[in-house]
Amino acid sequence: MNTNGRTKFVSTRACRAVAVKVVQPVRSVISVERHGGFLGLMPALTPDGLGLKAVTFYPPNAERGIPTHMATIFLVDPETGTPLAIMDGRLITEMRTAAVSAAATKLLASPEAKALAILGSGVQARSHVEALRLVRSFDKIRVWSPTREHAERLAREVGGTATSAEEAVRGADVIVTVTSSTTPVLKGAWLKPGCHVNAVGACRPDWRELDDAAISNVVFVDSREGALKESGDVILSGAKVYAELGEALAGKVPSRANETTVFKSLGMAVEDIAAAMLVYRTVKATL
Missing domain, CATH: 3.30.1780.10 (ornithine cyclodeaminase, domain 1)
Known part of the structure; x- marks a missing residue:
């Protein structure tokens, strides 16, 4: 296969x-x-x-x-x-994480999304590019990693360009954070109104990838209970969780896809x- x-x-x-x-x-x-x-x-x-x-x-x-x-x-x-x-x-794990982010992107991102920003350069960065291409047709992919060499290698693999974090994010319709950083790498001031963010790293209660401004948008999580126990992005900012992704996929809550949205992914068994x-x-x- x-x-x-x-x-x-x-x-x-x-x-x-x-x-x-x-x-x-x-x-x-x-x-x-x-x-x-x-x-x-x-x-x-x-x-x-x-x-x-x-x-x-x-x-x-x-x-x-x-x-x-x-x-x-x-x-x-x-x-x-x-x-x-x-x-x-x-x-x-690699595929299911990216697959659920793709489901969130399909539901929450603009149908006309063309620019993708990837913050991170590991296996999850690769699997997310692959999965998100199944739900949106991107003509621009911008990559940032703390290690420039890694960003350039991934950019070559996916047909994108390596840039700074801010340059990658500004103007992007969909942003994915897949880093091992314990402090914010994504600033809300960089976000294009109406964009969608898949926040995948920072899986411990004292780790963060998003600053307060970024996480202050419409936040979806895979699990409320998990987010309130494990997500430093949610816990440390005091962000309000709007809904679980499953609730939105089931039509139990409006997707609010015309607003700036964040899907905080921790992964579920x-x-x-x-x-x-x-x-x-x-x-x-x-x-």
């Missing part, structure tokens, strides 16, 4: 998952301060699946030449508790389990 095919394949379930009723406690996290990382445990019971994802995030790995995110997904038969599969979760069950059943059917 080619890259676009894999993205569509996983996004089919991941995007539907945010709008269904499930049982999923907020992620349990163990900080490994000595080595600058953490371990997160994310269980979920969906209408057709039960499982757990164990995910690690170690920003220093970027300097070691290994992935900053690693994950393993454990699937269980919800009827009997019988283990079904243990699978690598890194690729699923339901997305992982739904996507992993789809992979499991598809592979099993070929055996």
Whole structure:
């Protein structure tokens, strides 16, 4: 299956998952301060699946030449508790995160969006360009990264240009923040009125990617409970959460797509389990 095919394949379930009723406690996290990382445990019971994802995030790995995110997904038969599969979760995490951002972009961004700004240059930056191109036709892609060399490499890969953060954002219709920064990299003063922001990094309560002005717009989250516990962008700014993305996808609240919108993504276990069950059943059917 080619890259676009894999993205569509996983996004089919991941995007539907945010709008269904499930049982999923907020992620349990163990900080490994000595080595600058953490371990997160994310269980979920969906209408057709039960499982757990164990995910690690170690920003220093970027300097070691290994992935900053690693994950393993454990699937269980919800009827009997019988283990079904243990699978690598890194690729699923990359694709489902971008797929849900694409669902938010499809709902909240202008249908005429042409300019995309990417702040960050890692695997999530790549997967987001790929996924967002499935829902909008961009003719300009501008990339910024704290490491200029990385920004230039990604820009070459996606047919874009490497710029400063401000130059990347000004005039952009859709902005994606996918950095490991713990302090704001996106300023509200740079935002074009009516643009849409997918804020994907800053997954701890004392980390931020957006300043107060940026997060003061219409804020959607994947989970209210999760955002109020884990999102430094929301917690430290005191931002008001307008709605969960699933509520908007289900038509329970207006999308307010004509306003400047922010989707704060933390990732939910339901997305992982739904996507992993789809992979499991598809592979099993070929055996």
